[in-house]
Amino acid sequence: MAEKEISQAVIGRLPRYFRYLGELKEQGIERISSQDLSDLMKVTASQIRQDFNNFGGFGQQGYGYNVEYLYDEIGKILGLGREHTLIIIGAGHLGQALSGYNNFFNRGFIFKGAFDLNPELYGKKIRNIEIRPIEEMEQFVRDNKIEIAVLAIPKDQAVKMAERLVNCGIKAIWNFAHVDLDVPENVQVENVHLSDSLMKLSYGIDRYEKSQVKTRK
């Protein structure tokens, strides 16, 4: 499997396939044609076949895909075939919201620790996990072989925190701080820049309204 050649665009689409296949599986559906999957997901059947061909195709022409097999295989490609340990930095509303996402924890992401800068929170629990002082973070990451840190802190603290996480051997940072992190290439970063997403929405509203004005002219 020539994994290196798979584009980021294809990888970016895999979680959505995985989500739809999971729903089909829950509904007890055993097989699905690329056409039916196409109708469901509003992606062309040709796109689906091209995407899956990156991974060997997954199915037989004219016979459809085996839902459970496809779900499992895509899950494996996404690294969901084993458990990933995770800590949350920042135990405010966002950190607490993220800690409560069953979606994650059903899929092998194991919430192991929570850290905060605010002493008032120490000893309190989120999802049965004690909130610890940030000073204990490095030791905890090493002792518990933590792979993923969720950064749910303001941007002025995030760059420094990312450095500390890199130095104690974290493998991946899920970054909710509104700043781009500069980490070595062996550390994976996925940014969730929420206000970027909100701006795309306001762009869409304005663009639609302008198009309506033009139409009326």
Next chain:
Amino acid sequence: MAEKEISQAVIGRLPRYFRYLGELKEQGIERISSQDLSDLMKVTASQIRQDFNNFGGFGQQGYGYNVEYLYDEIGKILGLGREHTLIIIGAGHLGQALSGYNNFFNRGFIFKGAFDLNPELYGKKIRNIEIRPIEEMEQFVRDNKIEIAVLAIPKDQAVKMAERLVNCGIKAIWNFAHVDLDVPENVQVENVHLSDSLMKLSYGIDRYEKSQVKTRK
């Protein structure tokens, strides 16, 4: 300005330009060359020039960009030139986290109302806004000319809720529910599917580890 021809990829990059320019502006920097902006943002200077050419260029060759002008112009393109009213559906941790994002409210997104299904929350406040019963949502959207609804509710409620929002005239949905919404094309949707993002992270971890195993062989 031929707005229709601007690709989603370019639009998707605008909020990041806007963020960096905002930081430069805060630092009191008045002009920046495309090369310096390129170094800062880790995007090629040619990409930056191409992106800006979609909107008329914004600057003079060899003279650099005027930071404040560029910031304002990109802000206008992003629809940030005026206020956008917003309600939050779902007053749990995620809804509360979102309501507290100063980033949004500094940029003209006005938090007007919060709604929940849980009667225990009615009358409580988030960010000084009273949490109301979901039954009052339609009337509130109409009376207050609400443009954007933030869906911070579980996926099994989200599809129905989106229908109700569309029926009462919402212009945009910022969707945090883990499901794709089917809305008419006059309604803008921006999805934040958090577990899709987490899966890309686990993919990255596994891919890096596999590449290391190969290197060692």
